[in-house]
Amino acid sequence: MTSVLTNLFDGVAYGMLLFVLACGLAVTLGLMNFVNLAHGAFAMTGGYVCAVLVNQSGWPFFAALPLAFVSSAAIGAVLERLLYRHLYTRSHLDQVLFSVGLVFMSVASVDYIMGSSRVFIKLPAALEGQIDFFGVGIGRYRLMIIVICGLLTAVLQLILARTRFGSRLRAAVDDPRAASGLGINVPQVFAFTFAFGCGLAGLGGALSAEILGLDPYFPLKFMIYFLIVVTVGGSSSMTGPFLASLLLGIADVAGKYYVPKMGPFVIYTLMIVILLWRPNGLFGRQAAR
């Protein structure tokens, strides 16, 4: 019984992590309809920035996390202004080719700079070990992830639903022409959202080094997971991808624990079945553009 609860807890932590990693993609892919397969590259950037700061410069872990966010967001903003914005109106094939090219470049350059072996981030002692909670073993690190990611999710939902920026974004996504007619600077809104999503991915990358493992092939290995979160979750709100990532996280952890032989088989089958059953995602509606 307790192992079930521990697995459930790990699954939730994993799912939360996936959500932070993928929610930027939920906006670019789900709402702006841009197939960005290179999203994982931004996550990897954040992870490596954090690893270098903590391991080599001796920064405390919690001080390095914001910097992981900032650096990924900055790179995202620069790339968006320089490259991505030219491709919003292009065909999906062009977008796929472009972002696959970016993935290849990021994989090779990280391999060149950092080496191809897996990188670990030194964690503060307070985050190691487990807490015994009514007989259920709870990892401290995973608990922290749930807290951070849970807070982030709530804040994101509030920003989207309550702030002026959130309503501008929703307007820009629903109908870019009408929105720009109303005086909303649509390219600016998109650029900012894109950069913010990349930053979140970077933060997720830094947090996930411990759980998912960080090596140069990160963007390729987890690309499918991010895509699953977005396509299965649909794009009508933040709740869809959130529930989808929880589902994916729990299913993946449980699958690996109870049927280790089947490996990722369960996840892929589930994804294909869901996509056939509801092409717009479990919780989705038709994308606006």
Place this chain on the structure above:
Amino acid sequence: MNAQAEVGRSAIREGRWHFGEIAFWILVLACAFAFPSRYLIMADIVRLALFALSLDLILGYAGIVSLGHAAFFGVGAYGAGLMALHGVVTEPVLALIAAGLVAAVLGFLTSFLVIRGADLTRLMVTLGIALLLEALAERFSDITGGTDGLQGIEMQPILGLFAFDMFGKVGLFYSLSVLFILFLLARRVVHSPFGLSLRAIKNNPLRAAAIGVPVNRRLIAIYTLAAFYAGIAGALFTQTTALASLDVFAFERSADLMLVLVIGGTGYLYGGLIGAVVFRMLQEIFSTITPQYWQFWIGLVLVVIVLIGRQRMHRWVLWAPNLIIRQIGGRKAVVAIPESDA
């Protein structure tokens, strides 16, 4: 004259063999004889060309974007490998066709998944199928050899006459003949009324359906055919290299394939062949500059191609040849790549 007869006449004119095409194949054959020390790399290019031809059938003619075409390549590769290993079908040509048919069956079954949904769903489903097969091949490692791959494949002589030699001469001419025969078939298919209806579907599925084209059935047919081609490419890979390992399903293989086709251009069949040559040459150059990190340059090429725009790039490439052709043959003889915006 009514419109239908006019369409027919123009289709027949398009379907005729041009002088340039004949020259292309003569050049290919000349290359095969001219570089006896390069058989292995040339056989590799031929296999890649066949694989790209297969993707061109669905991407260039039917407009289906696939991120998991390696699935069929892998099935063909393992199919041929297992048949040779267990002595089910020992004659290579028969085994080739059998492996292609296995891939075609898989293509037929998965086509029902692919025709549902729009671009994005298709991307995900094709990618998912390839990953699923990779996971399966890893899971059933007692059959597939797992990460070690199939080992100890020994090929029988082709048609009982030509034994595979270690320099790859037989392998090259075998692959080349297979490519040529399948190319002829593909050429016939795309210039047939069936091929024309595919182009109509690609341009506008709704309109195609409105004029009475059975959209889904046509897509299923071409997807199955493309799977057959990819399966044969995979089987050729196993037969000429005596290898089949998990990386036949890898995502990189599907992604590289896209690049091949994009370099060559889609929708006129020769794109895959030209692209395969250019891609392998690029790969050679890059890996001599930076052995471990050639992927970086491949990625850069992709990004640059997309940013310049595929159409514009092809216009640039064709500018010089067209200038010359125009001097000799007059205005009409210009080489043009058909609209290829998938």
